[in-house]
Amino acid sequence: MARYGMALDYKSCINCKACESACKEENGILLGADSHRIWVGVKEIEGVFPDLSIGSTSFEPSQCQQCDNAPCQEVCPTNATYYDDNGVVRVNPDQCILCTYCMQACPYDARYIDDRTLTVDKCNFCSDTRLMNGETTTACQATCPTKVRIFGDLDDPESEISQVLKAREHHTLKTHLGTKPKLYYLT
């Protein structure tokens, strides 16, 4: 069993949205469902043309933070949201009653209603399409042209992600809430 996490070298992001496309293709996200499952946050460029501050714009890719202490799991009345053996927070659509309490509880706005199954879904690190087949990649990570995303086993000290997190400073989002996210932003 592994404990999967992801490090994001977000300053290398060029906002090409290849990760969004790959994720949506892989996981069957419906057309028009913007910012569902995965998205790239964009800080708009400052200034008025032609006096634009090139350095003011920034991109921050985001998705479910795969919390070790996930509020969405804690509030689920039917345990439809659960931790799998790899520590990935997942949803069993057969048990989801669509009360949307998880959408209220998630501090990262990572939950959305899947109109195909009429249940609340989220990123599951491609567990259904890749991890269950023995692959150790995710669609977003495999497609990223600037290698923003490093995916791997946090419990394996030799894995690339463990090495990177040892070597570089990083932060997590809304750390003060105690959710213990497993998405690390490299600074």
Added chain:
Amino acid sequence: MDLNKILPYNKHTVKSFFSFDFTVLNIFMFLLSIGLVTAMFYGIGVYLIHGHHAYGVTRSHAWGLLIAMYVFFVVSSTGLCIMSSLGHVFNIKEFQIIGKRAIAGAIIMILTGFAVIAFEIGHPVRMVIYNVLTPGLTSAIWWMGTLYGLYLFFIILEFFFLNNKIHKYSKIFGLAGLIVGLAAHSNLGAVFGFLVSRPVANGVFYPLYFILSAMVTGSYLLFLMYGWRYKMKFPPEVEKFMITLAQVLGLLLAILMFFEIWRALTHLYGHMPERADIMLHMITSKNFLIGEVLLGMLIPFVIIVYSKGRAIKAMVYASITGMIGIFWMRYDLVHDTQLAPMLKLKIHEYVAAPGLVEYTPTAVEWMISIGAIGVAFMWYYAADKFFDLDHSTDNNGQ
């Protein structure tokens, strides 16, 4: 099997069931109820075709008017149960006459609440199955739903024994209903209070506030139910009860205002993001100032204080404004909890950054939510027809 021997009820033909005095008020209420129920059924029809797309709820504002109305109805139910317990559990003499009517109202209100939530929860049948098979014991919704189910069971038994004049058991199930009802209702407050991601809702306030505001709601409903029952010509024991009720309500409203003031101050103090800014928005909104404060608290409170609780006829009318205020309290509770966008990052995706999450209920939501009030009216009419909800003069008036 003669049902009448198990649960005494008044037998009716279809004609006698629908016969009532043709007064202007009765005809108005009849037409209003028909209109509201028709609207609800139309709304349900649209919902069954289009699902949640018929509602104004969004990903950022996933809970809307139906959740607010569910809270409105179950608060009303718990309120009636608590207020009736003042008589048969806590032995306050003036309240001992309200048992049957209040408990019938409590059953009707919670059933109406369940009827509303059935069209908000996406998979209500699945909910019943997996609530039992895979219970989420860390979820406030699980506890709230399960305890409310148990509460309904107890108050139905309480009504059964009250109606059969078996007061020993009605007291036992009344007490059980009260305790489980309090637990269920404070858990409903915890559904919001446990949200660590929402600083404006997170904390102890809502579980306590829900119990207090339930008692206020129960008091308003008792004024309306008794005002309607006696058409403002109250017998002496009812008048005595209503004066005591007004005085108790005055105290409850004073405590409620005290709670609200301190919530506002503690939220504003220190300018904490997603708490102070949201609170400032809340207390300067028309919903709060006109709906909650003026209609929900000040008008009834001023009448009570000015008349020392003796203006019971005025209080019946003030209870209408009070219930409108209570509606806005529930609406604001649900809406304001979701005002702050969860991920600030997304604001940067727009050139003109939206400050707060917006939500406007659709016509379908209004039809189902407000239409449900008509359902409650009809059930109350039926309960009044089938059962003798008045107090008797024997056995402590119950």
